[in-house]
Every structure is written in structure tokens, then in C-alpha cells.
Amino acid sequence: MSTNLDDPAALAEAAARTIRREAGIGTLDLAMVLGSGWSAAADDLGTVVHTFELADLPGFSAPVVAGHGGQLRIVETPNRRIAGVFTGRTHFYEGRGAVPVVHGVRTAAAVGATAIVLTNGCGSLNPDWGPGTPVLIADHINLTGASPLAGATFIDLTDAYSRRLRELAREVDPALPEGVYVQFRGPQYETPAEVRMAKVLGGDLVGMSTALETIAAREAGMEVLGISLATNLAAGISPTPLDHAEVIEAGQAAAPKLRSLLRGLAERL
Known part of the structure; x- marks a missing residue:
């Protein structure tokens, strides 16, 4: 069956057909996208039913960022739900536009997922949220x-990040704080002045992912739980220069905590 590569919905359906056929599943119950520092936490989510290399699925390409895996794992969770776990993502700063960024979200929705957990590594604007602190996303800027949306596609983002799912997360870890995530374009880190701007706008966290995926997820009718891992203090707050190796190191150090949370x-x- 031919697929219109210019139609995002058709491309997501093509990937969904491949996943159903090769994994032998009818539907996904939920999906997870694991960002920088989170991939090491993917090994204790349940029984792996099937593993895909992302680059082998229609519309996907291999992740280009160190610290990201490159797989979609189909996992049966302890409560016998079927989850699609993406251990990598496409970033907007790769220059391919917003549609490839949200292809994983749209594919998960096409396989039937009604809830998605979006994670990332980010800079913290709050000195109390140092490296290794997971933070629930309450809203984004x-x-x-x-935008991944085209034309007159008006999606209500009043409750972009599900309050119900945040309450479930606090059943796992009652100490989880929450804040507002600000997505910049990247790939350069934010300047101290941009960090101050984000703070004035109401931001608590800064990064280069997640917001566009959340928009697409809400368009698809999915509930979204967003969780950031503070991997460093943001520019102008951190006493040291920013370094991506620091992001990886913080994720590795926090892996046991993240594994337990997920x-x-x-x-x-």
C-alpha cells in the first residue's frame, strides 16, 4: 500500500500498521517519550514484547543527540497495559520542521494510545531544583x-498537561514539584538574558523539546503528563558553563530515581 509522504496523518497510520503487524498487538494503551537523561530508566517498565529501531519505521529517523536511545519498545506493564516507549525523539533544532518532531506522538495516537508521558532534560531556573530533580510540567510557553498544526486547527490548551495524571504521579512521589516549561528553538543554550526573560514570563524550566509534542498530543485527544529532569541550573544561575555532558551525567546519576518513577x-x- 502506497503512503502519501506529505500527509502527516497517512504517515502516522503507515507506522501504526507496521507496529501492529510486527509487534502482534491491536492497540497501545499509553506511550512514553524519553528525553535527555531518561533512556537509562526504560529498563524496568515491564515485559518487552517487541523492539523496533526507530529508523526502520515509516517517517522516523535515528536520533542525533547523545543520551537518547533510538528505539520504540512495546512493553506490557505490570498492570497488563501495552505501552509504546520511545527512547529517542526528533528535535525542532534539527531543522526538519515541526511535523517530524511530533511524528512519534501521532503514531502512538494512531495505534490507539490515549495517554502519553513526555519527558525531557532541562535547565532549572529555581536554585532549589538542582541537577537530578524531576519536576512535573504544569504548563508551557x-x-x-x-506549531505542528496547520490551517484553522483550533486546539484548546487550557489543560494541556493533565491534572489527573499529575495527581497519579504524586501517588508515586508525593514530593514532586511542578512548574512552567519554556521551549526555546535551540540548539544553542539560552543566554542569561533569555533565562531572565523566561523567568519574567512565568517560566521555571527551559529546554528544547516537549511543547510541540504536547500540542500534537492534545490535537489527537490524548492526555499528557510532562516531566522534566533538571539536569543543570540555567545560564546566569549556574556558576559554571553549560555542557551537554553535564546533562548526560545528571541523567545517569538520577537513573534509579527516574526508573522508580516511571x-x-x-x-x-
Whole structure:
């Protein structure tokens, strides 16, 4: 069957057909996208039913960022739900536009997922949220100047990040704080002045992913749980220069905490 590569919905359906056929599943119950520092936490979510290399699925390409895996794992969770776990993502700063960024979200929705957990590594504007602190996303500010939506597609983002799912996350870890995530375009890190601007606008976290995926997920009718891992203090707050190796190191150090959090979520979602 031919696929219109210019039609995002058709491309997501093509990927969904491949996933159903090769994994032997009818539907996904939920999906997870694991960002920088999170991939090491993917190993304790349940029984792996099938593993795909992302680059082998229609519309996907291999992740280009160190610290990201490159797979879609189909996992049966402890409560016998079927989850699609993406251990990598496409970033907007790769220059391919917003549609490839959200292809994983749209594919998960096409396979039937009704809830999605979007994670990332980010800079913290709050000195109390140092490296290794997971933070629930309560809302976002999209500073990319882009949207995955086209035409007169009006999506209500009043409750972009599900309050119900945040409450479930706090059943796993009652100490989880929450804040507003600000997505910049990247790939350069934010300047101290941009960090101050984000703070004035109401931001608590800064990064280069997640907001565009959330928009696409809400368009598809999915509930969204966003979780950031503070991997460093943002520019002008951090006493040292920013370095991507620091992001990887913070994720590795926090892996046991993140693994416990994700497993607890998988048992509840």
C-alpha cells in the first residue's frame, strides 16, 4: 500500500500498521517519550514484547543527540497495559520542521494510545531544583515560533498537561514539584538574558523539546503528563558553563530515581 509522504496523518497510520503487524498487538494503551537523561530508566517498565529501531519505521529517523536511545519498545506493564516507549525523539533544532518532531506522538495516537508521558532534560531556573530533580510540567510557553498544526486547527490548551495524571504521579512521589516549561528553538543554550526573560514570563524550566509534542498530543485527544529532569541550573544561575555532558551525567546519576518513577507510573496509567 502506497503512503502519501506529505500527509502527516497517512504517515502516522503507515507506522501504526507496521507496529501492529510486527509487534502482534491491536492497540497501545499509553506511550512514553524519553528525553535527555531518561533512556537509562526504560529498563524496568515491564515485559518487552517487541523492539523496533526507530529508523526502520515509516517517517522516523535515528536520533542525533547523545543520551537518547533510538528505539520504540512495546512493553506490557505490570498492570497488563501495552505501552509504546520511545527512547529517542526528533528535535525542532534539527531543522526538519515541526511535523517530524511530533511524528512519534501521532503514531502512538494512531495505534490507539490515549495517554502519553513526555519527558525531557532541562535547565532549572529555581536554585532549589538542582541537577537530578524531576519536576512535573504544569504548563508551557512555546517560544519556537512554530506549531505542528496547520490551517484553522483550533486546539484548546487550557489543560494541556493533565491534572489527573499529575495527581497519579504524586501517588508515586508525593514530593514532586511542578512548574512552567519554556521551549526555546535551540540548539544553542539560552543566554542569561533569555533565562531572565523566561523567568519574567512565568517560566521555571527551559529546554528544547516537549511543547510541540504536547500540542500534537492534545490535537489527537490524548492526555499528557510532562516531566522534566533538571539536569543543570540555567545560564546566569549556574556558576559554571553549560555542557551537554553535564546533562548526560545528571541523567545517569538520577537513573534509579527516574526508573522508580516511571515504573510507578506504568503501574498506574
